Amino acid sequence: MINDEQRRQDLADFLRTRRMRLTPEQVGLIGGGRRRTPGLRREEVAQLTNVGVSWYTLLEQGRAIHPSSDVLHSIADGLQLTPDERQHLFLLADQQHPVDTYVSHEQVSPTLRRVLDTLDPFPALVIGRRWDYLAWNTMGEQLFLLMEPVPPYEYNAVWRLFTDPRSRQIHNPSWEQVAQRVLAEFRADSVRYADEEWFKRLITDLQRVSPEFRDWWPRHDVRGRTDARKDIQHPLVGLLMFEHTTLQVPPTPELKVMIYTPLPETDTLTKLQHLMAMKVPATPVG
Numbered sequence: 490m491i492n493d494e495q496r497r498q499d500l501a502d503f504l505r506t507r508r509m510r511l512t513p514e515q516v517g518l519i520g521g522g523r524r525r526t527p528g529l530r531r532e533e534v535a536q537l538t539n540v541g542v543s544w545y546t547l548l549e550q551g552r553a554i555h556p557s558s559d560v561l562h563s564i565a566d567g568l569q570l571t572p573d574e575r576q577h578l579f580l581l582a583d584q585q586h587p588v589d590t591y592v593s594h595e596q597v598s599p600t601l602r603r604v605l606d607t608l609d610p611f612p613a614l615v616i617g618r619r620w621d622y623l624a625w626n627t628m629g630e631q632l633f634l635l636m637e638p639v640p641p642y643e644y645n646a647v648w649r650l651f652t653d654p655r656s657r658q659i660h661n662p663s664w665e666q667v668a669q670r671v672l673a674e675f676r677a678d679s680v681r682y683a684d685e686e687w688f689k690r691l692i693t694d695l696q697r698v699s700p701e702f703r704d705w706w707p708r709h710d711v712r713g714r715t716d717a718r719k720d721i722q723h724p725l726v727g728l729l730m731f732e733h734t735t736l737q738v739p740p741t742p743e744l745k746v747m748i749y750t751p752l753p754e755t756d757t758l759t760k761l762q763h764l765m766a767m768k769v770p771a772t773p774v775g
Contacts, residue, residue, distance in 0.1 A: 493553075493583075500581035501551040507568045508534055508549075516569070537567035556582055597624040601738065601746070605629070610761040611750055612731070618743035619687065620646045620675055631764050632721055632729070632749065634659065642691060647675050651699040659721050667719075669705060670712065677711040719749065725767075726760040 509528030513519060518533055531549065535542040540560060547554055556564070561582055565575045595617040605613045605626040612632040614625040622644040625635060634655050635644065642648035650656045650668055660667045682688050695702040719733040731749040738744045751757035 494551075496581055496583060497551040497553065500578075501549045503578065503581055504549050504564070504568070507570065507574065511569065516567070534564075534567055538563040540564075558584060595619075595621075595623055595741070595744065597744070598740075601744075604746075608748065610758070610765045611748060612761075613749070614747045615738075616646060616745045616747060618678070618682070620678070622646060623744070627765065628761055629749075632659075632723070641694070645691065647671065648691065648695065651695055651702045655724075659723065661722055663720070665701070668701060669710065672702070672705055673710040673712040674714055676706075676709065677713060714745075718752065723760070723764075726764060729757045729760060730755045731757065 508531070509526070511529050513529060513533065516529065516533075516537055518529075518537075524530075529537075531546055532542045535545045538545070538560070540563070544554070548556065558579075561579055561584065565578055570578060597615050601615065602624055605615065605624060609626045610628045612626065612628040614629040614633070615623045617623050621642075622633070622635060625633075630636060633649075634653075638644060639649050639653045650660075650671055657664045679688060692706065696706065697703075714735045716732065716734045719731045721729045721731070723729050730752040732752055733747065733749050736746040736748065738746060751761060
């Protein structure tokens with residue numbers, strides 16, 4: 490691993506190179522004539538980021554100072570860093586880069602949608618940071634009965650699990666175990682956005698309509714996502730047995746790709762192929 494001295498020097502070099510690529514005009518400052526070196530001056534960066542010139546100079550010199558998360562965000566904004574550069578800045582400053590929890594619209598790229606389609610008849614879905622199903626392939630729709638929304642949180646996985654009677658049916662006889670596990674994973678994720686209004690509304694509504702959610706939520710059970718076996722009682726073909734895994738999408742790590750692989754030495758794959766022959770491809774939302 491990189492030592493602290495090298496990390497501070499890399500941070501200093503990174504800040505200097507990002508500063509030198511900008512012109513005063515790009516950041517809304519008056520140019521002030523010819524400059525001996527390209528880019529912004531340190532005092533201009535300090536002005537843009539509301540920090541002291543001496544303090545910022547020490548940072549660019551690789552001194553042992555520890556900027557706060559708020560200061561790093563301010564520097565990233567002032568230097569007009571890209572999302573990748575912003576994350577790199579936080580790593581060099583030895584801080585965890587918080588996921589932006591204020592993104593209101595999550596998008597699934599055309600490339601990822603094609604990947605989902607290619608996986609048929611293996612069920613595959615994309616879930617967002619709010620636990621909304623954002624996209625799925627034909628068999629993902631069939632597996633989780635996503636043909637119709639469930640208002641008012643139409644494609645929210647937690648809402649559907651606790652309020653849609655069909656979700657109880659496909660997870661019988663182990664619905665309680667599945668629901669408690671999903672709730673613990675959702676609780677672990679929720680620490681990043683618990684102050685957001687949509688989250689508060691969802692929790693309030695779930696407590697109002699679901700006795701189980703109302704009883705279990707105060708327990709504060711948490712767990713991470715792990716590969717596991719998942720059984721589904723499909724209304725048309727009966728028991729389906731899967732190995733379930735969740736993958737992250739590097740460009741948008743808040744998105745999760747959920748893939749269900751038929752369990753070997755079962756008739757699950759044959760049943761999936763039968764379902765594929767019965768249904769036309771689904772049109773995903775999002």
